[in-house]
Amino acid sequence: MNAYIQSMIDWIEERLKDEFSLDGLANYMGYSPYYCSFKFHQATGISIRRYILLRRLHLSTKDLANNRKILDIAVDYGYSSQEAYSRSFKTVFGISPREFQRNQKPIQSFAKLTLYQGEDSWIMNRSRETEVNQVRKRKERLFEQDVLNILNGQEMYVDFKTKRLMGDSDYVPFNEAMCVNKATSPIFDRDFIQTRAAGHHDSVESYQNKVIEPLSPLFKKAYNAIVLWFGEDMFCQMNLLTILAYLEQFEYSGNVFLNSFREDEFKVNQTELTLGSYFSVYEEVLVHHKKPTTELLPVMFQAIELFLEMQKETNAVTKYIEKNKHVPTPELLKRLFEVFPTIGYGDTQYLELIERTK
Known part of the structure:
Protein backbone atom coordinates (compact mmCIF):
# COMPACT_ATOMS: atom_id res chain seq x y z
CA MET A 1 0.00 0.00 0.00
CA ASN A 103 13.16 39.29 7.92
CA GLN A 104 13.56 35.62 7.06
CA LYS A 105 12.84 33.62 10.19
CA PRO A 106 12.87 29.85 10.67
CA ILE A 107 9.75 27.96 9.65
CA GLN A 108 8.63 24.40 10.26
CA SER A 109 9.39 22.55 7.03
CA PHE A 110 6.83 20.53 5.16
CA ALA A 111 8.95 18.25 3.00
CA LYS A 112 7.73 15.79 0.41
CA LEU A 113 6.33 12.72 2.17
CA THR A 114 8.27 9.53 1.56
CA LEU A 115 6.37 6.42 2.61
CA TYR A 116 8.17 4.00 0.32
CA GLN A 117 11.82 3.84 -0.70
CA GLY A 118 12.56 2.02 -3.94
CA GLU A 119 15.67 -0.17 -4.23
CA ASP A 120 17.64 2.49 -6.06
CA SER A 121 16.64 5.40 -3.84
CA TRP A 122 18.85 6.95 -1.20
CA ILE A 123 18.62 9.62 1.46
CA MET A 124 21.26 12.29 1.99
CA ASN A 125 22.48 12.42 5.58
CA ARG A 126 24.36 15.61 6.26
CA SER A 127 26.80 15.19 9.16
CA ARG A 128 26.53 17.36 12.26
CA GLU A 129 30.26 18.06 12.16
CA THR A 130 30.06 19.59 8.68
CA GLU A 131 27.15 21.84 9.57
CA VAL A 132 28.62 22.94 12.91
CA ASN A 133 31.80 23.96 11.08
CA GLN A 134 29.65 26.27 8.94
CA VAL A 135 28.18 27.76 12.13
CA ARG A 136 31.72 28.32 13.45
CA LYS A 137 32.68 30.31 10.38
CA ARG A 138 29.75 32.65 11.02
CA LYS A 139 30.01 33.00 14.83
CA GLU A 140 33.44 32.00 16.16
CA ARG A 141 32.77 33.52 19.58
CA LEU A 142 30.03 30.99 20.29
CA PHE A 143 32.73 28.34 20.68
CA GLU A 144 34.32 30.00 23.72
CA GLN A 145 34.17 29.17 27.45
CA ASP A 146 31.52 31.74 28.41
CA VAL A 147 28.90 30.12 26.17
CA LEU A 148 26.34 27.45 27.13
CA ASN A 149 24.79 25.12 24.57
CA ILE A 150 21.40 23.71 25.57
CA LEU A 151 20.62 20.62 23.49
CA ASN A 152 17.27 18.95 22.98
CA GLY A 153 17.78 15.57 24.59
CA GLN A 154 20.45 13.24 25.92
CA GLU A 155 21.46 11.69 22.58
CA MET A 156 22.30 15.04 21.04
CA TYR A 157 24.08 16.15 24.22
CA VAL A 158 26.31 13.06 24.29
CA ASP A 159 27.22 13.51 20.61
CA PHE A 160 28.06 17.20 20.95
CA LYS A 161 29.97 16.87 24.24
CA THR A 162 31.92 13.76 23.25
CA LYS A 163 33.08 15.33 19.98
CA ARG A 164 33.40 18.84 21.49
CA LEU A 165 31.54 20.12 18.46
CA MET A 166 31.19 23.59 19.99
CA GLY A 167 34.80 23.87 21.11
CA ASP A 168 35.48 25.11 24.65
CA SER A 169 31.87 26.06 25.40
CA ASP A 170 29.67 24.17 27.90
CA TYR A 171 26.92 21.66 27.07
CA VAL A 172 23.72 20.61 28.86
CA PRO A 173 20.72 18.52 27.72
CA PHE A 174 17.04 19.30 28.24
CA ASN A 175 15.62 15.82 28.80
CA GLU A 176 11.92 16.64 28.73
CA ALA A 177 8.77 16.27 26.63
CA MET A 178 6.88 19.49 27.39
CA CYS A 179 4.38 18.73 24.63
CA VAL A 180 2.64 16.23 26.92
CA ASN A 181 1.33 16.35 30.51
CA LYS A 182 0.54 19.36 32.71
CA ALA A 183 2.92 22.29 33.12
CA THR A 184 3.11 24.95 35.83
CA SER A 185 4.75 28.30 36.39
CA PRO A 186 7.23 29.34 37.70
CA ILE A 187 9.49 26.97 35.79
CA PHE A 188 11.80 24.44 37.48
CA ASP A 189 10.51 25.22 40.98
CA ARG A 190 9.25 22.55 43.39
CA ASP A 191 5.66 22.61 42.09
CA PHE A 192 6.89 22.33 38.49
CA ILE A 193 9.09 19.33 39.34
CA GLN A 194 6.34 17.53 41.26
CA THR A 195 3.75 18.16 38.52
CA ARG A 196 6.01 17.07 35.67
CA ALA A 197 7.23 13.98 37.57
CA ALA A 198 3.63 12.91 38.26
CA GLY A 199 2.70 13.43 34.60
CA HIS A 200 5.53 11.13 33.52
CA HIS A 201 4.60 8.57 36.23
CA ASP A 202 8.03 9.12 37.72
CA SER A 203 9.32 9.86 41.22
CA VAL A 204 10.45 13.37 42.10
CA GLU A 205 13.96 12.06 42.80
CA SER A 206 14.16 10.30 39.45
CA TYR A 207 12.83 13.34 37.60
CA GLN A 208 15.39 15.59 39.27
CA ASN A 209 18.19 13.21 38.28
CA LYS A 210 17.01 13.00 34.64
CA VAL A 211 15.93 16.59 33.98
CA ILE A 212 17.04 19.07 36.63
CA GLU A 213 20.53 17.89 37.60
CA PRO A 214 21.85 17.81 33.99
CA LEU A 215 20.79 21.48 33.68
CA SER A 216 22.77 22.56 36.76
CA PRO A 217 25.32 24.72 34.86
CA LEU A 218 22.38 26.82 33.62
CA PHE A 219 21.36 27.47 37.25
CA LYS A 220 24.82 27.96 38.76
CA LYS A 221 27.05 29.70 36.21
CA ALA A 222 26.81 33.06 34.44
CA TYR A 223 27.16 32.90 30.65
CA ASN A 224 27.59 35.71 28.14
CA ALA A 225 25.71 33.76 25.50
CA ILE A 226 23.35 30.77 25.35
CA VAL A 227 22.90 28.71 22.19
CA LEU A 228 19.71 26.68 21.93
CA TRP A 229 19.77 23.62 19.67
CA PHE A 230 16.17 22.60 18.97
CA GLY A 231 14.50 21.01 15.96
CA GLU A 232 11.56 22.41 14.00
CA ASP A 233 9.02 19.84 15.18
CA MET A 234 6.36 20.47 17.82
CA PHE A 235 8.09 18.31 20.45
CA CYS A 236 11.31 20.35 20.23
CA GLN A 237 9.59 23.73 19.95
CA MET A 238 7.60 23.23 23.17
CA ASN A 239 10.86 22.36 24.93
CA LEU A 240 12.41 25.48 23.41
CA LEU A 241 9.52 27.64 24.61
CA THR A 242 10.03 26.33 28.15
CA ILE A 243 13.75 27.19 28.17
CA LEU A 244 13.14 30.66 26.73
CA ALA A 245 10.43 31.29 29.33
CA TYR A 246 12.83 30.20 32.08
CA LEU A 247 15.52 32.59 30.80
CA GLU A 248 13.01 35.44 31.08
CA GLN A 249 11.92 34.29 34.52
CA PHE A 250 15.60 34.20 35.54
CA GLU A 251 16.08 37.66 33.93
CA TYR A 252 18.96 36.47 31.79
CA SER A 253 20.66 39.43 30.10
CA GLY A 254 23.16 37.81 27.73
CA ASN A 255 22.79 36.95 24.05
CA VAL A 256 20.48 34.11 23.02
CA PHE A 257 20.82 32.25 19.73
CA LEU A 258 18.48 29.62 18.32
CA ASN A 259 20.02 27.00 16.07
CA SER A 260 16.95 25.32 14.57
CA PHE A 261 17.04 22.35 12.21
CA ARG A 262 14.94 19.59 10.71
CA GLU A 263 15.56 16.22 12.33
CA ASP A 264 16.07 14.35 9.06
CA GLU A 265 18.35 17.01 7.58
CA PHE A 266 20.75 18.66 10.00
CA LYS A 267 20.97 22.01 8.26
CA VAL A 268 21.19 24.76 10.88
CA ASN A 269 19.23 28.02 10.66
CA GLN A 270 20.69 30.42 13.24
CA THR A 271 18.60 33.28 14.63
CA GLU A 272 19.46 35.69 17.44
CA LEU A 273 16.45 35.99 19.74
CA THR A 274 15.23 38.87 21.87
CA LEU A 275 13.70 37.88 25.18
CA GLY A 276 10.60 39.65 26.44
CA SER A 277 7.37 37.73 25.79
CA TYR A 278 8.15 34.02 25.97
CA PHE A 279 7.11 33.56 29.60
CA SER A 280 3.63 34.92 28.87
CA VAL A 281 3.40 32.67 25.80
CA TYR A 282 4.52 29.70 27.91
CA GLU A 283 1.71 30.38 30.39
CA GLU A 284 -0.87 30.86 27.64
CA VAL A 285 0.11 27.77 25.67
CA LEU A 286 1.66 25.16 27.96
CA VAL A 287 -0.13 26.01 31.20
CA HIS A 288 -3.57 27.14 29.99
CA HIS A 289 -3.64 25.58 26.47
CA LYS A 290 -4.71 28.82 24.81
CA LYS A 291 -3.59 30.52 21.61
CA PRO A 292 -0.80 33.06 22.19
CA THR A 293 -1.53 36.76 21.86
CA THR A 294 2.04 37.60 20.84
CA GLU A 295 3.62 37.35 17.39
CA LEU A 296 6.20 34.57 17.32
CA LEU A 297 8.79 32.97 15.09
CA PRO A 298 6.88 31.13 12.33
CA VAL A 299 8.40 27.79 13.37
CA MET A 300 7.09 28.22 16.93
CA PHE A 301 3.72 29.54 15.74
CA GLN A 302 3.27 26.40 13.62
CA ALA A 303 4.35 24.15 16.48
CA ILE A 304 1.87 25.78 18.86
CA GLU A 305 -0.95 25.22 16.36
CA LEU A 306 -0.02 21.53 16.32
CA PHE A 307 0.29 21.41 20.12
CA LEU A 308 -3.18 22.85 20.64
CA GLU A 309 -4.60 20.44 18.05
CA MET A 310 -3.02 17.52 19.91
CA GLN A 311 -4.75 18.56 23.15
CA LYS A 312 -8.09 17.61 21.61
CA GLU A 313 -9.46 14.16 22.35
CA THR A 314 -9.90 13.65 18.61
CA ASN A 315 -7.01 14.95 16.50
CA ALA A 316 -5.18 14.04 13.30
CA VAL A 317 -3.07 11.38 15.02
CA THR A 318 -5.93 9.67 16.89
CA LYS A 319 -8.01 9.68 13.69
CA TYR A 320 -5.12 8.04 11.86
CA ILE A 321 -4.72 5.41 14.58
CA GLU A 322 -8.47 4.74 14.56
CA LYS A 323 -8.47 4.20 10.78
CA ASN A 324 -5.42 1.92 11.00
CA LYS A 325 -6.06 0.09 14.27
CA HIS A 326 -5.99 -3.24 12.42
CA VAL A 327 -2.28 -2.65 11.78
CA PRO A 328 0.09 -4.35 14.29
CA THR A 329 1.47 -1.87 16.82
CA PRO A 330 5.15 -2.04 15.68
CA GLU A 331 4.15 -1.30 12.07
CA LEU A 332 1.66 1.39 13.13
CA LEU A 333 4.37 3.06 15.23
CA LYS A 334 6.68 3.10 12.21
CA ARG A 335 3.96 4.65 10.06
CA LEU A 336 3.25 7.37 12.63
CA PHE A 337 6.88 8.47 12.51
CA GLU A 338 6.71 8.63 8.71
CA VAL A 339 3.36 10.37 8.44
CA PHE A 340 3.68 12.97 11.23
CA PRO A 341 7.30 14.24 11.18
CA THR A 342 6.26 17.77 12.23
CA ILE A 343 4.86 16.50 15.55
CA GLY A 344 8.09 14.90 16.73
CA TYR A 345 6.60 12.49 19.28
CA GLY A 346 8.79 9.64 20.48
CA ASP A 347 7.87 5.99 21.04
CA THR A 348 6.45 6.68 24.51
CA GLN A 349 4.00 9.37 23.41
CA TYR A 350 2.78 7.42 20.37
CA LEU A 351 2.42 4.14 22.28
CA GLU A 352 0.26 5.88 24.87
CA LEU A 353 -1.98 7.25 22.11
CA ILE A 354 -2.17 3.86 20.38
CA GLU A 355 -3.15 2.14 23.61
CA ARG A 356 -5.76 4.79 24.41
CA THR A 357 -7.22 4.88 20.88
CA LYS A 358 -7.20 1.16 20.10
Whole structure:
Protein backbone atom coordinates (compact mmCIF):
# COMPACT_ATOMS: atom_id res chain seq x y z
CA MET A 1 0.00 0.00 0.00
CA ASN A 2 2.85 2.43 0.79
CA ALA A 3 4.18 2.02 -2.76
CA TYR A 4 0.70 2.84 -4.10
CA ILE A 5 0.44 6.03 -1.98
CA GLN A 6 4.00 6.98 -2.92
CA SER A 7 3.00 6.84 -6.59
CA MET A 8 0.22 9.33 -5.84
CA ILE A 9 2.61 11.60 -3.94
CA ASP A 10 5.15 11.48 -6.78
CA TRP A 11 2.43 12.35 -9.35
CA ILE A 12 1.26 15.28 -7.21
CA GLU A 13 4.81 16.55 -6.61
CA GLU A 14 5.51 16.70 -10.34
CA ARG A 15 2.47 18.95 -10.79
CA LEU A 16 2.56 21.21 -7.72
CA LYS A 17 2.50 24.34 -9.85
CA ASP A 18 -0.35 23.07 -12.01
CA GLU A 19 -4.05 23.20 -11.22
CA PHE A 20 -4.79 20.03 -9.30
CA SER A 21 -7.19 17.54 -10.86
CA LEU A 22 -8.44 14.69 -8.68
CA ASP A 23 -9.87 13.08 -11.82
CA GLY A 24 -6.45 13.28 -13.45
CA LEU A 25 -4.83 11.60 -10.45
CA ALA A 26 -7.55 8.93 -10.40
CA ASN A 27 -7.08 8.19 -14.11
CA TYR A 28 -3.33 7.88 -13.59
CA MET A 29 -3.76 5.51 -10.63
CA GLY A 30 -6.59 3.52 -12.25
CA TYR A 31 -8.99 3.93 -9.33
CA SER A 32 -11.98 6.13 -8.57
CA PRO A 33 -11.46 9.68 -7.23
CA TYR A 34 -13.15 8.70 -3.96
CA TYR A 35 -10.87 5.69 -3.48
CA CYS A 36 -7.74 7.76 -4.14
CA SER A 37 -8.84 10.46 -1.67
CA PHE A 38 -9.79 7.91 0.98
CA LYS A 39 -6.58 5.88 0.74
CA PHE A 40 -4.38 9.00 0.67
CA HIS A 41 -6.01 10.36 3.82
CA GLN A 42 -5.84 6.97 5.51
CA ALA A 43 -2.12 6.64 4.76
CA THR A 44 -0.97 10.23 5.38
CA GLY A 45 -3.41 11.62 7.95
CA ILE A 46 -4.28 14.65 5.80
CA SER A 47 -6.34 15.29 2.68
CA ILE A 48 -4.76 15.58 -0.76
CA ARG A 49 -5.74 19.24 -1.00
CA ARG A 50 -4.24 20.01 2.43
CA TYR A 51 -1.03 18.27 1.41
CA ILE A 52 -0.83 20.34 -1.77
CA LEU A 53 -1.56 23.57 0.14
CA LEU A 54 1.23 22.95 2.67
CA ARG A 55 3.75 21.84 0.05
CA ARG A 56 3.07 24.86 -2.17
CA LEU A 57 3.37 27.30 0.73
CA HIS A 58 6.58 25.66 1.95
CA LEU A 59 8.14 25.79 -1.52
CA SER A 60 7.05 29.40 -1.92
CA THR A 61 9.24 30.44 1.01
CA LYS A 62 12.29 29.72 -1.14
CA ASP A 63 10.96 32.10 -3.79
CA LEU A 64 10.36 34.73 -1.11
CA ALA A 65 13.90 34.26 0.18
CA ASN A 66 15.15 34.94 -3.37
CA ASN A 67 13.17 38.24 -3.38
CA ARG A 68 10.80 37.31 -6.16
CA LYS A 69 7.72 39.50 -6.49
CA ILE A 70 4.93 38.24 -4.25
CA LEU A 71 2.35 38.59 -7.01
CA ASP A 72 4.44 36.41 -9.33
CA ILE A 73 4.82 33.78 -6.61
CA ALA A 74 1.05 33.80 -5.97
CA VAL A 75 0.33 33.27 -9.69
CA ASP A 76 2.98 30.51 -9.93
CA TYR A 77 1.32 28.52 -7.16
CA GLY A 78 -2.20 28.84 -8.48
CA TYR A 79 -3.66 31.59 -6.29
CA SER A 80 -6.32 33.87 -7.71
CA SER A 81 -4.66 36.96 -6.23
CA GLN A 82 -1.77 38.15 -4.10
CA GLU A 83 -4.24 38.74 -1.27
CA ALA A 84 -5.46 35.12 -1.37
CA TYR A 85 -1.88 33.84 -1.24
CA SER A 86 -1.02 36.20 1.63
CA ARG A 87 -4.05 35.09 3.67
CA SER A 88 -3.16 31.44 3.19
CA PHE A 89 0.50 32.08 4.05
CA LYS A 90 -0.32 33.92 7.26
CA THR A 91 -2.79 31.26 8.37
CA VAL A 92 -0.05 28.61 8.18
CA PHE A 93 3.07 30.56 9.23
CA GLY A 94 1.67 33.32 11.44
CA ILE A 95 3.29 36.13 9.44
CA SER A 96 2.64 37.64 6.00
CA PRO A 97 4.80 36.83 2.95
CA ARG A 98 6.14 40.39 2.99
CA GLU A 99 7.16 40.12 6.64
CA PHE A 100 8.91 36.83 5.89
CA GLN A 101 10.69 38.38 2.91
CA ARG A 102 11.93 41.32 4.97
CA ASN A 103 13.16 39.29 7.92
CA GLN A 104 13.56 35.62 7.06
CA LYS A 105 12.84 33.62 10.19
CA PRO A 106 12.87 29.85 10.67
CA ILE A 107 9.75 27.96 9.65
CA GLN A 108 8.63 24.40 10.26
CA SER A 109 9.39 22.55 7.03
CA PHE A 110 6.83 20.53 5.16
CA ALA A 111 8.95 18.25 3.00
CA LYS A 112 7.73 15.79 0.41
CA LEU A 113 6.33 12.72 2.17
CA THR A 114 8.27 9.53 1.56
CA LEU A 115 6.37 6.42 2.61
CA TYR A 116 8.17 4.00 0.32
CA GLN A 117 11.82 3.84 -0.70
CA GLY A 118 12.56 2.02 -3.94
CA GLU A 119 15.67 -0.17 -4.23
CA ASP A 120 17.64 2.49 -6.06
CA SER A 121 16.64 5.40 -3.84
CA TRP A 122 18.85 6.95 -1.20
CA ILE A 123 18.62 9.62 1.46
CA MET A 124 21.26 12.29 1.99
CA ASN A 125 22.48 12.42 5.58
CA ARG A 126 24.36 15.61 6.26
CA SER A 127 26.80 15.19 9.16
CA ARG A 128 26.53 17.36 12.26
CA GLU A 129 30.26 18.06 12.16
CA THR A 130 30.06 19.59 8.68
CA GLU A 131 27.15 21.84 9.57
CA VAL A 132 28.62 22.94 12.91
CA ASN A 133 31.80 23.96 11.08
CA GLN A 134 29.65 26.27 8.94
CA VAL A 135 28.18 27.76 12.13
CA ARG A 136 31.72 28.32 13.45
CA LYS A 137 32.68 30.31 10.38
CA ARG A 138 29.75 32.65 11.02
CA LYS A 139 30.01 33.00 14.83
CA GLU A 140 33.44 32.00 16.16
CA ARG A 141 32.77 33.52 19.58
CA LEU A 142 30.03 30.99 20.29
CA PHE A 143 32.73 28.34 20.68
CA GLU A 144 34.32 30.00 23.72
CA GLN A 145 34.17 29.17 27.45
CA ASP A 146 31.52 31.74 28.41
CA VAL A 147 28.90 30.12 26.17
CA LEU A 148 26.34 27.45 27.13
CA ASN A 149 24.79 25.12 24.57
CA ILE A 150 21.40 23.71 25.57
CA LEU A 151 20.62 20.62 23.49
CA ASN A 152 17.27 18.95 22.98
CA GLY A 153 17.78 15.57 24.59
CA GLN A 154 20.45 13.24 25.92
CA GLU A 155 21.46 11.69 22.58
CA MET A 156 22.30 15.04 21.04
CA TYR A 157 24.08 16.15 24.22
CA VAL A 158 26.31 13.06 24.29
CA ASP A 159 27.22 13.51 20.61
CA PHE A 160 28.06 17.20 20.95
CA LYS A 161 29.97 16.87 24.24
CA THR A 162 31.92 13.76 23.25
CA LYS A 163 33.08 15.33 19.98
CA ARG A 164 33.40 18.84 21.49
CA LEU A 165 31.54 20.12 18.46
CA MET A 166 31.19 23.59 19.99
CA GLY A 167 34.80 23.87 21.11
CA ASP A 168 35.48 25.11 24.65
CA SER A 169 31.87 26.06 25.40
CA ASP A 170 29.67 24.17 27.90
CA TYR A 171 26.92 21.66 27.07
CA VAL A 172 23.72 20.61 28.86
CA PRO A 173 20.72 18.52 27.72
CA PHE A 174 17.04 19.30 28.24
CA ASN A 175 15.62 15.82 28.80
CA GLU A 176 11.92 16.64 28.73
CA ALA A 177 8.77 16.27 26.63
CA MET A 178 6.88 19.49 27.39
CA CYS A 179 4.38 18.73 24.63
CA VAL A 180 2.64 16.23 26.92
CA ASN A 181 1.33 16.35 30.51
CA LYS A 182 0.54 19.36 32.71
CA ALA A 183 2.92 22.29 33.12
CA THR A 184 3.11 24.95 35.83
CA SER A 185 4.75 28.30 36.39
CA PRO A 186 7.23 29.34 37.70
CA ILE A 187 9.49 26.97 35.79
CA PHE A 188 11.80 24.44 37.48
CA ASP A 189 10.51 25.22 40.98
CA ARG A 190 9.25 22.55 43.39
CA ASP A 191 5.66 22.61 42.09
CA PHE A 192 6.89 22.33 38.49
CA ILE A 193 9.09 19.33 39.34
CA GLN A 194 6.34 17.53 41.26
CA THR A 195 3.75 18.16 38.52
CA ARG A 196 6.01 17.07 35.67
CA ALA A 197 7.23 13.98 37.57
CA ALA A 198 3.63 12.91 38.26
CA GLY A 199 2.70 13.43 34.60
CA HIS A 200 5.53 11.13 33.52
CA HIS A 201 4.60 8.57 36.23
CA ASP A 202 8.03 9.12 37.72
CA SER A 203 9.32 9.86 41.22
CA VAL A 204 10.45 13.37 42.10
CA GLU A 205 13.96 12.06 42.80
CA SER A 206 14.16 10.30 39.45
CA TYR A 207 12.83 13.34 37.60
CA GLN A 208 15.39 15.59 39.27
CA ASN A 209 18.19 13.21 38.28
CA LYS A 210 17.01 13.00 34.64
CA VAL A 211 15.93 16.59 33.98
CA ILE A 212 17.04 19.07 36.63
CA GLU A 213 20.53 17.89 37.60
CA PRO A 214 21.85 17.81 33.99
CA LEU A 215 20.79 21.48 33.68
CA SER A 216 22.77 22.56 36.76
CA PRO A 217 25.32 24.72 34.86
CA LEU A 218 22.38 26.82 33.62
CA PHE A 219 21.36 27.47 37.25
CA LYS A 220 24.82 27.96 38.76
CA LYS A 221 27.05 29.70 36.21
CA ALA A 222 26.81 33.06 34.44
CA TYR A 223 27.16 32.90 30.65
CA ASN A 224 27.59 35.71 28.14
CA ALA A 225 25.71 33.76 25.50
CA ILE A 226 23.35 30.77 25.35
CA VAL A 227 22.90 28.71 22.19
CA LEU A 228 19.71 26.68 21.93
CA TRP A 229 19.77 23.62 19.67
CA PHE A 230 16.17 22.60 18.97
CA GLY A 231 14.50 21.01 15.96
CA GLU A 232 11.56 22.41 14.00
CA ASP A 233 9.02 19.84 15.18
CA MET A 234 6.36 20.47 17.82
CA PHE A 235 8.09 18.31 20.45
CA CYS A 236 11.31 20.35 20.23
CA GLN A 237 9.59 23.73 19.95
CA MET A 238 7.60 23.23 23.17
CA ASN A 239 10.86 22.36 24.93
CA LEU A 240 12.41 25.48 23.41
CA LEU A 241 9.52 27.64 24.61
CA THR A 242 10.03 26.33 28.15
CA ILE A 243 13.75 27.19 28.17
CA LEU A 244 13.14 30.66 26.73
CA ALA A 245 10.43 31.29 29.33
CA TYR A 246 12.83 30.20 32.08
CA LEU A 247 15.52 32.59 30.80
CA GLU A 248 13.01 35.44 31.08
CA GLN A 249 11.92 34.29 34.52
CA PHE A 250 15.60 34.20 35.54
CA GLU A 251 16.08 37.66 33.93
CA TYR A 252 18.96 36.47 31.79
CA SER A 253 20.66 39.43 30.10
CA GLY A 254 23.16 37.81 27.73
CA ASN A 255 22.79 36.95 24.05
CA VAL A 256 20.48 34.11 23.02
CA PHE A 257 20.82 32.25 19.73
CA LEU A 258 18.48 29.62 18.32
CA ASN A 259 20.02 27.00 16.07
CA SER A 260 16.95 25.32 14.57
CA PHE A 261 17.04 22.35 12.21
CA ARG A 262 14.94 19.59 10.71
CA GLU A 263 15.56 16.22 12.33
CA ASP A 264 16.07 14.35 9.06
CA GLU A 265 18.35 17.01 7.58
CA PHE A 266 20.75 18.66 10.00
CA LYS A 267 20.97 22.01 8.26
CA VAL A 268 21.19 24.76 10.88
CA ASN A 269 19.23 28.02 10.66
CA GLN A 270 20.69 30.42 13.24
CA THR A 271 18.60 33.28 14.63
CA GLU A 272 19.46 35.69 17.44
CA LEU A 273 16.45 35.99 19.74
CA THR A 274 15.23 38.87 21.87
CA LEU A 275 13.70 37.88 25.18
CA GLY A 276 10.60 39.65 26.44
CA SER A 277 7.37 37.73 25.79
CA TYR A 278 8.15 34.02 25.97
CA PHE A 279 7.11 33.56 29.60
CA SER A 280 3.63 34.92 28.87
CA VAL A 281 3.40 32.67 25.80
CA TYR A 282 4.52 29.70 27.91
CA GLU A 283 1.71 30.38 30.39
CA GLU A 284 -0.87 30.86 27.64
CA VAL A 285 0.11 27.77 25.67
CA LEU A 286 1.66 25.16 27.96
CA VAL A 287 -0.13 26.01 31.20
CA HIS A 288 -3.57 27.14 29.99
CA HIS A 289 -3.64 25.58 26.47
CA LYS A 290 -4.71 28.82 24.81
CA LYS A 291 -3.59 30.52 21.61
CA PRO A 292 -0.80 33.06 22.19
CA THR A 293 -1.53 36.76 21.86
CA THR A 294 2.04 37.60 20.84
CA GLU A 295 3.62 37.35 17.39
CA LEU A 296 6.20 34.57 17.32
CA LEU A 297 8.79 32.97 15.09
CA PRO A 298 6.88 31.13 12.33
CA VAL A 299 8.40 27.79 13.37
CA MET A 300 7.09 28.22 16.93
CA PHE A 301 3.72 29.54 15.74
CA GLN A 302 3.27 26.40 13.62
CA ALA A 303 4.35 24.15 16.48
CA ILE A 304 1.87 25.78 18.86
CA GLU A 305 -0.95 25.22 16.36
CA LEU A 306 -0.02 21.53 16.32
CA PHE A 307 0.29 21.41 20.12
CA LEU A 308 -3.18 22.85 20.64
CA GLU A 309 -4.60 20.44 18.05
CA MET A 310 -3.02 17.52 19.91
CA GLN A 311 -4.75 18.56 23.15
CA LYS A 312 -8.09 17.61 21.61
CA GLU A 313 -9.46 14.16 22.35
CA THR A 314 -9.90 13.65 18.61
CA ASN A 315 -7.01 14.95 16.50
CA ALA A 316 -5.18 14.04 13.30
CA VAL A 317 -3.07 11.38 15.02
CA THR A 318 -5.93 9.67 16.89
CA LYS A 319 -8.01 9.68 13.69
CA TYR A 320 -5.12 8.04 11.86
CA ILE A 321 -4.72 5.41 14.58
CA GLU A 322 -8.47 4.74 14.56
CA LYS A 323 -8.47 4.20 10.78
CA ASN A 324 -5.42 1.92 11.00
CA LYS A 325 -6.06 0.09 14.27
CA HIS A 326 -5.99 -3.24 12.42
CA VAL A 327 -2.28 -2.65 11.78
CA PRO A 328 0.09 -4.35 14.29
CA THR A 329 1.47 -1.87 16.82
CA PRO A 330 5.15 -2.04 15.68
CA GLU A 331 4.15 -1.30 12.07
CA LEU A 332 1.66 1.39 13.13
CA LEU A 333 4.37 3.06 15.23
CA LYS A 334 6.68 3.10 12.21
CA ARG A 335 3.96 4.65 10.06
CA LEU A 336 3.25 7.37 12.63
CA PHE A 337 6.88 8.47 12.51
CA GLU A 338 6.71 8.63 8.71
CA VAL A 339 3.36 10.37 8.44
CA PHE A 340 3.68 12.97 11.23
CA PRO A 341 7.30 14.24 11.18
CA THR A 342 6.26 17.77 12.23
CA ILE A 343 4.86 16.50 15.55
CA GLY A 344 8.09 14.90 16.73
CA TYR A 345 6.60 12.49 19.28
CA GLY A 346 8.79 9.64 20.48
CA ASP A 347 7.87 5.99 21.04
CA THR A 348 6.45 6.68 24.51
CA GLN A 349 4.00 9.37 23.41
CA TYR A 350 2.78 7.42 20.37
CA LEU A 351 2.42 4.14 22.28
CA GLU A 352 0.26 5.88 24.87
CA LEU A 353 -1.98 7.25 22.11
CA ILE A 354 -2.17 3.86 20.38
CA GLU A 355 -3.15 2.14 23.61
CA ARG A 356 -5.76 4.79 24.41
CA THR A 357 -7.22 4.88 20.88
CA LYS A 358 -7.20 1.16 20.10
